[in-house]
Amino acid sequence: MTEDKKTMSRRDFFKGAAMGMLGGTALAMGLFSYTPWRKAYFPGVQRKLTDIGACKYVKVTNISETSWFSNADLMGDIKGAGGLLVNQYSYNWPPFGDGNGLGKGSYDKGIAKIKHLLPNDLEEAWAITEKLSVHPENAGGFACLIELEEMNGKQHKYLLDSGWSYKWTDECFKREGIDQMLKNKEIEALFISHEHFDHYWGIPVTYKYDPTITTYIPDGFYPEGLKYLEDSGHKGQVIKVKAGLNPIIPGFASFVFAIPIICRVYGEQSLYFNVKDHGLVSVTGCCHQSIIQFAETAYREIQYEKDQLYGVYGGLHVSPFEDWDPKYDDLVISLGKYGFQKIGCNHCTGILCAKKFVEAGYPVIRGTAQFRSKETVYLGNGDKIGFGIEV
Amino acid sequence: MERYGTGYLEERKLVPRWPQPIPAIVALVVTLLVFYITWWIFQDPRGWMRMYTPYVGYMYTRWWLIMLIWMVYIFNYWPFKRSWLENTHPITKGVVLTAISIAILWLLIKGFFETLLGNFGLAYFNPARLTALPGVTEFFAIEYAALACLMFAAIASWLSPAWVVACEETPWQDLRQPGKGISILVMTFFLSTVIFFMTMHSHMGILYYPWQYFTSIAPPYWEKFADTVSGNFHVSWIMCCTVTVWIVETIWERFPFKLIKTNWLRRVVAFFGIIAIAWAMHFFLYFAQELTWGAAIRGTRRDFAPDWRWLHVGEMAVFFLVPALFITFYCGNWPKRFSLPTNVFIRTLITAAAAILLYIFYYATSHDFLGTQKGFSHPQQFPMIPTIWLINIWLAHHWFMDNWPGWKMVPKTADEIAADHAAEKVQLAEVRWNPSLGWGLGAGAVCGVVAYFIILSVLPWAYESITIIK
Known part of the structure; x- marks a missing residue:
C-alpha cells in the first residue's frame, strides 16, 4: 500500500x-x-374543553346579506383601484367619497364631507356621499339579528354587523324592526365581525337609534376604522376583543381570529353558541378563517353539547365574487365529515358554492330570494333560521 | 464565424473597482434602489400601475425571468455581436437588452398566449373570452388567464435553464445561433406544454363550473397523495426544481454532477438528480410547516390549507435562491479556497442561513414597504413576486450590465481562459475516490441524517422562540 x-x-x-x-x-x-x-x-390535539355554558336556542334573522348588488361593478372598482390589496378607505366608495375618483380617496377627506351629519342626519349624509362616491348604488351591507334564550329563560338580542350603505341598512333595519329594538334598548350589543366596508361602514345607522350601544370589535382595526367609531357619534363602550375565546353570557362566546384579510383588513370575530341538546352553532360575518378552521377551533377550545357541530349561519367566504378556485372544492369535499345538520349560509359563501353544497348533499336551508337576494339556494334577506327552535 | 454571445459569461472578467465588500454593497444598494422604484411603478398596490393583483404582476414577473434566460442562456445574446457586448457601455446594454426582453415578454403574453392559444386553443388563456362567459367578472377573468400563463411559466422557468445546466444543450451544443436557441426553445417549450397538461390543466379544468370532466382529469390524480385537488402541489415541486437548477448552476458550480465523466450519463443524472433534490426539498419544506404550524387540515383556508402549504413550499424555496445568486453574482462565489465539495458545503450553509433570515425579514416587514398584506398566508401575499422581481433585476444587472458600477468588464485573454479550464480540471481531479474520502463520505452521510433529525426536533422550538409577525 x-x-x-x-x-x-x-x-x-x-x-x-x-x-x-x-x-x-x-x-x-x-x-x-x-x-x-x-x-x-405531530403533537396530539389537546382539547381545552372550555365550558361556555349552554343556551336553549338561537334564532337568527337575516337583516341583509346582499353586501353589494353587482359583482361586476364591485370587482371593476377593485381592479381599477389596484386590486384586492388596496386600502379600502382609498377606493372612494361611500360613505368616504371625496369626489376625486376611483382609488384616490382617503378616510380623512371622505369623512370630512359628512362627519357633522353623523349619526342623526344619515339621509343628508348619504345624499352628499352619493354625489362624491364611486358606485354608491352598489352598496348594500351585511347585518343580522341574533336572539337567544338562556337556560333560565332570560332572552337576549344582539346585532352582528351593521351593513354598508346608510340608505340600504336603514331600510333593512326598518323592515325587520331593528330600529325600534335599538331605540328600546332591547339589543344589548353590536358585534362587528371585521372592518370590511360591507360589515362595518354602516355603523352610524345602528348609532342613529342607539348611540350608547356596547360595541365589540376584533383587535386589529386600522387607525381609520378606530377613528370612524368616534366620528360616527358612538358614545357607548367599545370593547376590543383580543385574539382567542371571549365568553359573553352562558352559551355564547365570540372568538377572534388574527388573520389578514383582503382590502387591508386584519382580524375577524365570529360567534359560538352552545345549544342545549343540539350542539354547537357558529354564526359568522364572513368567516375569512374558513368554516372548517372555525369548526376545528371549536373542537380544540370549547366543550359543547353532544360533541356535535350542529349548525352554521352567515357568510362562509368561499366565493364572494362568484369566483372559484380548486381549493374551494377541497372545502366542499371536506365539509361533510364535520357533520353539520343545519347550514344557513349566504352572503360571501357565494351562490356557486351553495349549489355545490346542495349537490354534495349537505343540509343547506333554502331561502325565499326576497328583498333583492338573488337565489333561493341559500338564506336571503328577511329569512330566518332557528337552532333549537323552529322558525 | 460570428459567435455572438456564446461563451460571453465565461469569457468575461469582472474586475472590482474597489476592494470587497464595497462592490457587493454598492451592487446591493443600487439594485435594491432599482427594485424599489420599479416595484412602486409596476407592482405596488399603492403605486402607479398596481400590477400586484396578484396574478397579473406575478405572470409578468415569471415570464420576464424566462425572457432573460432565453436571451442569455438559450440564445446567447443573439443577434447581438460579441464586439457589441464587449464594447458597449453597461448602461446602454442594460437599457437595450432589458427593453428587448420586455418587448418579447409583451409579444409572448399578448400574442402567443392571449391571442393565439386563447382564441384558437384554450379559452382560459384569454380574459376576453372568459369575461364573455356567464358569471365571470372581468377582474377574475384576467386573474384566471394570468394564472394559467404563470403556471406555464413556472414549468418553463425550470426546464429552460435545466436544458442548458443539466443537459448541456445536447444535442445542439455545437449548432450556431440562432439555430441552437430555436432548437432548445422548441424542445423546452414542448416539454413545458406536456408537463403543463399533466400538472396544471386539471387545475384549470376544475376552476370552472361544472368540472370539465370531458377535457381534463377531474378530480385530478394527485388528490389523495397531496390532500388537495389544487395544482399548487405541482407548483411546489416545480418551483423547487427551478431553485435547484440555479443552486446547481451557481453556488454548486454544477457539482456533484460534473464529477461524472461520461457525457450522456452526466446529463441524464444531472437532469433527474435536480428533480430528485427538488422533491426532497418539496417534501421537507411541507413537513417543516407541519412541524411549526401543525398538520394541515383539508378544506381550511390560509395557513392550514394543504393547497396553501404546497404553494408556500415554492415560496420558501425561492428565499434560498436570493442569497445563492447574490453569493455568485456579487461575492465571486465565496469561498473558493477549499476543495470544491467543501466550498459547495460552506456556500450551501451560508445560503440556508441567509434564506432563513431573509424569510423572517420579509414576513416581518414586507407589509410596511411593499404594500403586501400582513401575515404568511393571505391569498394576495405572494413573496415569489418581489423575490423574483429582485432576481430579475440582478440577472439584468449581472448578465446585461456586467455588475456596473461596482465592477468593470474586461474580456479574458486566451491564456486566462485556458488557465480557467486547467484549474477546473485540477479541481475535479482532486475529488477522486480514496479511503479517506470514503470514510468522510460515510461519516458525513450519517451526520447528514442525524442533522436532519436534529432539525426536526429543533424547528418547532425555534419557531416558537421567534415572533416573526407582530
Whole structure:
C-alpha cells in the first residue's frame, strides 16, 4: 500500500464529509419528510374543553346579506383601484367619497364631507356621499339579528354587523324592526365581525337609534376604522376583543381570529353558541378563517353539547365574487365529515358554492330570494333560521 | 464565424473597482434602489400601475425571468455581436437588452398566449373570452388567464435553464445561433406544454363550473397523495426544481454532477438528480410547516390549507435562491479556497442561513414597504413576486450590465481562459475516490441524517422562540 492509502488525508476526509453531509441530509429529507412516520412528530390535539355554558336556542334573522348588488361593478372598482390589496378607505366608495375618483380617496377627506351629519342626519349624509362616491348604488351591507334564550329563560338580542350603505341598512333595519329594538334598548350589543366596508361602514345607522350601544370589535382595526367609531357619534363602550375565546353570557362566546384579510383588513370575530341538546352553532360575518378552521377551533377550545357541530349561519367566504378556485372544492369535499345538520349560509359563501353544497348533499336551508337576494339556494334577506327552535 | 454571445459569461472578467465588500454593497444598494422604484411603478398596490393583483404582476414577473434566460442562456445574446457586448457601455446594454426582453415578454403574453392559444386553443388563456362567459367578472377573468400563463411559466422557468445546466444543450451544443436557441426553445417549450397538461390543466379544468370532466382529469390524480385537488402541489415541486437548477448552476458550480465523466450519463443524472433534490426539498419544506404550524387540515383556508402549504413550499424555496445568486453574482462565489465539495458545503450553509433570515425579514416587514398584506398566508401575499422581481433585476444587472458600477468588464485573454479550464480540471481531479474520502463520505452521510433529525426536533422550538409577525 502506498503511504497515501495508509494514512488518513484530512483534506480528502473533509471533501467526503462535505459531500456526505449534503447527500445524507437530502436523502433523509426526501425519504422521510412525507412518509406516514412523520406524523409521530405531530403533537396530539389537546382539547381545552372550555365550558361556555349552554343556551336553549338561537334564532337568527337575516337583516341583509346582499353586501353589494353587482359583482361586476364591485370587482371593476377593485381592479381599477389596484386590486384586492388596496386600502379600502382609498377606493372612494361611500360613505368616504371625496369626489376625486376611483382609488384616490382617503378616510380623512371622505369623512370630512359628512362627519357633522353623523349619526342623526344619515339621509343628508348619504345624499352628499352619493354625489362624491364611486358606485354608491352598489352598496348594500351585511347585518343580522341574533336572539337567544338562556337556560333560565332570560332572552337576549344582539346585532352582528351593521351593513354598508346608510340608505340600504336603514331600510333593512326598518323592515325587520331593528330600529325600534335599538331605540328600546332591547339589543344589548353590536358585534362587528371585521372592518370590511360591507360589515362595518354602516355603523352610524345602528348609532342613529342607539348611540350608547356596547360595541365589540376584533383587535386589529386600522387607525381609520378606530377613528370612524368616534366620528360616527358612538358614545357607548367599545370593547376590543383580543385574539382567542371571549365568553359573553352562558352559551355564547365570540372568538377572534388574527388573520389578514383582503382590502387591508386584519382580524375577524365570529360567534359560538352552545345549544342545549343540539350542539354547537357558529354564526359568522364572513368567516375569512374558513368554516372548517372555525369548526376545528371549536373542537380544540370549547366543550359543547353532544360533541356535535350542529349548525352554521352567515357568510362562509368561499366565493364572494362568484369566483372559484380548486381549493374551494377541497372545502366542499371536506365539509361533510364535520357533520353539520343545519347550514344557513349566504352572503360571501357565494351562490356557486351553495349549489355545490346542495349537490354534495349537505343540509343547506333554502331561502325565499326576497328583498333583492338573488337565489333561493341559500338564506336571503328577511329569512330566518332557528337552532333549537323552529322558525 | 460570428459567435455572438456564446461563451460571453465565461469569457468575461469582472474586475472590482474597489476592494470587497464595497462592490457587493454598492451592487446591493443600487439594485435594491432599482427594485424599489420599479416595484412602486409596476407592482405596488399603492403605486402607479398596481400590477400586484396578484396574478397579473406575478405572470409578468415569471415570464420576464424566462425572457432573460432565453436571451442569455438559450440564445446567447443573439443577434447581438460579441464586439457589441464587449464594447458597449453597461448602461446602454442594460437599457437595450432589458427593453428587448420586455418587448418579447409583451409579444409572448399578448400574442402567443392571449391571442393565439386563447382564441384558437384554450379559452382560459384569454380574459376576453372568459369575461364573455356567464358569471365571470372581468377582474377574475384576467386573474384566471394570468394564472394559467404563470403556471406555464413556472414549468418553463425550470426546464429552460435545466436544458442548458443539466443537459448541456445536447444535442445542439455545437449548432450556431440562432439555430441552437430555436432548437432548445422548441424542445423546452414542448416539454413545458406536456408537463403543463399533466400538472396544471386539471387545475384549470376544475376552476370552472361544472368540472370539465370531458377535457381534463377531474378530480385530478394527485388528490389523495397531496390532500388537495389544487395544482399548487405541482407548483411546489416545480418551483423547487427551478431553485435547484440555479443552486446547481451557481453556488454548486454544477457539482456533484460534473464529477461524472461520461457525457450522456452526466446529463441524464444531472437532469433527474435536480428533480430528485427538488422533491426532497418539496417534501421537507411541507413537513417543516407541519412541524411549526401543525398538520394541515383539508378544506381550511390560509395557513392550514394543504393547497396553501404546497404553494408556500415554492415560496420558501425561492428565499434560498436570493442569497445563492447574490453569493455568485456579487461575492465571486465565496469561498473558493477549499476543495470544491467543501466550498459547495460552506456556500450551501451560508445560503440556508441567509434564506432563513431573509424569510423572517420579509414576513416581518414586507407589509410596511411593499404594500403586501400582513401575515404568511393571505391569498394576495405572494413573496415569489418581489423575490423574483429582485432576481430579475440582478440577472439584468449581472448578465446585461456586467455588475456596473461596482465592477468593470474586461474580456479574458486566451491564456486566462485556458488557465480557467486547467484549474477546473485540477479541481475535479482532486475529488477522486480514496479511503479517506470514503470514510468522510460515510461519516458525513450519517451526520447528514442525524442533522436532519436534529432539525426536526429543533424547528418547532425555534419557531416558537421567534415572533416573526407582530
